[in-house]
Amino acid sequence: MGNYRGFGDSKFVPNVSKSKLQALVFAESLFEDKKERDFVELLWKECSEKLYTLSKEKLLLGFPPNGVTTYFSANMTEADAIVVKQFLKDNVSFDVLFISISHYSAYFFRILRLTIPAPLKIHPLGNT
Amino acid sequence: MIRFASILPTSSTEEREFLDKVQLKEVNGNKFRLERGDYAPLLELVNENLHLASKFASNQIEQEMLTKYIQHFRSGSLDAHMEGSRLWVQNKGPVIETYIGFIENYRDPAGQRAEFEGFVAMVNKEMSKKFNSLVENAPSFLPKLPWDRQFEKEKFSKPDFTSLDVLTFGSSGIPVGINIPNYDCIRDKGQFKNVSLGNVLTATESKPNFLSSDDADLLKKYSVASTEIVVGLHELLGHGSGRLLRRDENGQLNFDPVKTINPFTKKPVEKYYEYNETYDTKFGSLSSAMEECRAECVGLYLSLDSDVLRIFGFTEPKSVQDVIYVSWLSMVHKGIESLKMYNPEAKKWLQAHSQARYVITRVLLEGSKNLVKIEHIEKAEDGEFLLNNNHFSFELFFR
Numbered sequence: 089m090g091n092y093r094g095f096g097d098s099k100f101v102p103n104v105s106k107s108k109l110q111a112l113v114f115a116e117s118l119f120e121d122k123k124e125r126d127f128v129e130l131l132w133k134e135c136s137e138k139l140y141t142l143s144k145e146k147l148l149l150g151f152p153p154n155g156v157t158t159y160f161s162a163n164m165t166e167a168d169a170i171v172v173k174q175f176l177k178d179n180v181s182f183d184v185l186f187i188s189i190s191h192y193s194a195y196f197f198r199i200l201r202l203t204i205p206a207p208l209k210i211h212p213l214g215n216t
Numbered sequence: 217m218i219r220f221a222s223i224l225p226t227s228s229t230e231e232r233e234f235l236d237k238v239q240l241k242e243v244n245g246n247k248f249r250l251e252r253g254d255y256a257p258l259l260e261l262v263n264e265n266l267h268l269a270s271k272f273a274s275n276q277i278e279q280e281m282l283t284k285y286i287q288h289f290r291s292g293s294l295d296a297h298m299e300g301s302r303l304w305v306q307n308k309g310p311v312i313e314t315y316i317g318f319i320e321n322y323r324d325p326a327g328q329r330a331e332f333e334g335f336v337a338m339v340n341k342e343m344s345k346k347f348n349s350l351v352e353n354a355p356s357f358l359p360k361l362p363w364d365r366q367f368e369k370e371k372f373s374k375p376d377f378t379s380l381d382v383l384t385f386g387s388s389g390i391p392v393g394i395n396i397p398n399y400d401c402i403r404d405k406g407q408f409k410n411v412s413l414g415n416v417l418t419a420t421e422s423k424p425n426f427l428s429s430d431d432a433d434l435l436k437k438y439s440v441a442s443t444e445i446v447v448g449l450h451e452l453l454g455h456g457s458g459r460l461l462r463r464d465e466n467g468q469l470n471f472d473p474v475k476t477i478n479p480f481t482k483k484p485v486e487k488y489y490e491y492n493e494t495y496d497t498k499f500g501s502l503s504s505a506m507e508e509c510r511a512e513c514v515g516l517y518l519s520l521d522s523d524v525l526r527i528f529g530f531t532e533p534k535s536v537q538d539v540i541y542v543s544w545l546s547m548v549h550k551g552i553e554s555l556k557m558y559n560p561e562a563k564k565w566l567q568a569h570s571q572a573r574y575v576i577t578r579v580l581l582e583g584s585k586n587l588v589k590i591e592h593i594e595k596a597e598d599g600e601f602l603l604n605n606n607h608f609s610f611e612l613f614f615r
Contacts, residue, residue, distance in 0.1 A: 094389020096557045096566040097323065148559070148566075150325045159329040169326040172218075175243045176328075194329060195219045195254050 091139060097149040099142070106140050160196045172196055221318065221332075222252040222292025223259045231291035252292040255332075259289045262316070262334075269314075277307045285316055301397035305407040313337045313380055313411070319398060323388070330398075333387035340414050343379035343444065347412065349527045350448055351377050357453055357518060366476040369459045373406065377452060379444075381415040392416050393447055410451060417443050426552060431545060438542035445528050446515040446543050453518060454511025462489035505565065509572035512547070516576070519543040548588055551577025 092099050102109055113132060119125040138146075148155045151166040160169065224230055232252075241248045266286050273279040284300030287293070297317050304315060316334035323331050350357075351374050358368055382390065393412045397403065417440050424432050461471045469488065478485045489498070496503045518524050520540055522531075530536045554570030554577075565571035580588045 092323075092388070094323075094387070096570070098557075098559070098566060148562075149323055155325060157325050159324045159326070166325070171243050171246050173326065173328070175240075175246075175248055178240050178243065179238050195221070196217070 092149050099147050101140050101142065106136065110136070158195075164196060168196075217249045217251060219254045220250070220252040220292035221254040221259060221289075223256050223263065223290045224292065225253040225256070226251040231287070231293060234291075234293045234295065263289050266316075274310065274312070275307070277303050278310070281307065288317065298397075298399055298402065301399060302402055302407065305397065305402065305409060308376070309339070309378070311339050313339065313378070315396060319396065320387075321398070331387060333385070335385040335387075336383045337380035337385075337413065338383060340379040340381050343412070343414055344377075346444075346528055347377040347379055347448055347452075350452055350524070351375065353523070353527065354452060354456070357521070357524065358457055360518065360521060361453070361457060361514065362517070363458075363479065364477065366471060367458055367461075372456070375408070375410045375452070375456070377410045377412070377448075379412045379414045382413050382419075385413075385416075390416050392443070393451055395451070412444070412447060412451070414440075414444070424549060426549065427545075434538060434542055435546060435549070438539050439546060441528065441530075442519070442539050442543040442546060445519050445524065445539070446512075446547070448515075448528075449518045449524065450511045450515035454514035455507070457514060458510075460489050460495060461485060462493075463491060465491040504568035505571040505575075508568045509575055512569075512572050512576060516543065516547055547573060548577050548580060551575075552590070 091101065110132070113128060114125075119128070145153055146156050149157055151157060151160075151164075151169065152162060220235075224232075226235075235250045235252065238250060241250075263286050266282055266289075270279060270282045270286075273282060281300050281303040284296045284303065288296035288300060300317075314334070314336050317332070318330035319333050321327050321330045354374065355372050358372060359365065391413065393410075395408060395410050397408060402408070424435055427435060459470075461469070461476065463469050471485075471488070473484055476485050477483065489495075495507075499506060522536070525531070525536055525539065528539075530539050550570075551573040554567070554574045557567040557570035558565055558574075565574075577588070581590070
């Protein structure tokens, strides 16, 4: 959700072409070994498409189908968010310590199958 | 499924009260499952560094505060972060100010989930002194606002107001001012800090669009000072002034129905909030923009006051004139720039502050022919100008 303005929530794309950015990211001299290059390759594959896309539903943060959000899995709708709100309301107590569950640091999935995909494992670059 | 950010996995038996004590796991036939462990590898790094930072805590409160943050990131329990935030507020006037966690909910379309941020900043002692002076003198500035005393709270509660210079701010955007923590259960007890982030302004400065080179030079010279004045007034006397006229559940009015006169009809006010109504429920999607507009107007209006300007160090006539000019110029300038925050397809404003500034600009354009002029210029190279300095009459505004 990086390239959406913090002020206004609209998408911005790099002011250089994808091929130029790719050339910069993969400049040979930047890599110490193949492992590092493979890692960057993985990241590039994961995000380059998303970085540049200007398809209508990706232009603003919001609920699908009109927007994009990463606080909910892509198969969750605005109606689902209302159910989530109710669930939190039913369970949250601010009076007693240690029983408040909160939305602050939570990510919501709607499970369609029994197994859920594992999140992309990200290793900070410095530790590779 | 709800997955909380934490280092510990769901299977861990440690500190999992916040997951285990949830009894109701169904809403209208929708089943919920609670898990944790989101962002674990990243939060491990956070805690590693918070441990290192603990060694440099300057007092017992900071030490305990960091311990609570570490506990929060480890277990995912929000209570630990709330406790840490309480300690953070109690830690009054530190030279180095920090805050970390999932804080602001602007980017969640449901307005609930928060974005991760962490910042380190140093107190700007000189600027903080000016803000404190503004806080101290606030009760004498309030009566200058163009509405009756009846519309003000009986007593102005003085908040904590500090100016910080950011060393690092890890998030998708850096605000120019913050008012945290966001937890209502802490804020309701009057526990929060008002913080202005001074050097954010200078860091984001770039060559302004639309201005003549003279105006651009003036803006460059005074933008920091004028923004400090307007932002200070905006936060303190804008958001901090006024009160809602309401009737409580026993039918008691919180205002004098005879003395409280509607300035538009000159008759006693007839409408007020019922006990179950709030400003947000009444004004809905317009509420944020209107409240920001009110605060910006207060900032602009009081930026003309010589007592206010004296607090910020402006007494010499030429510099007084220039800093006022720049305060108004930059408001109109931001009003034009704010059009970027309008989505014509959805016919929607994307940002409350932008909508507010656009409205102010339109009012100034329509209100007086001699105040603001916008010209269409084919070649914008030598600049268009917004405010016509020659026609800008200061006397008009001084009372």
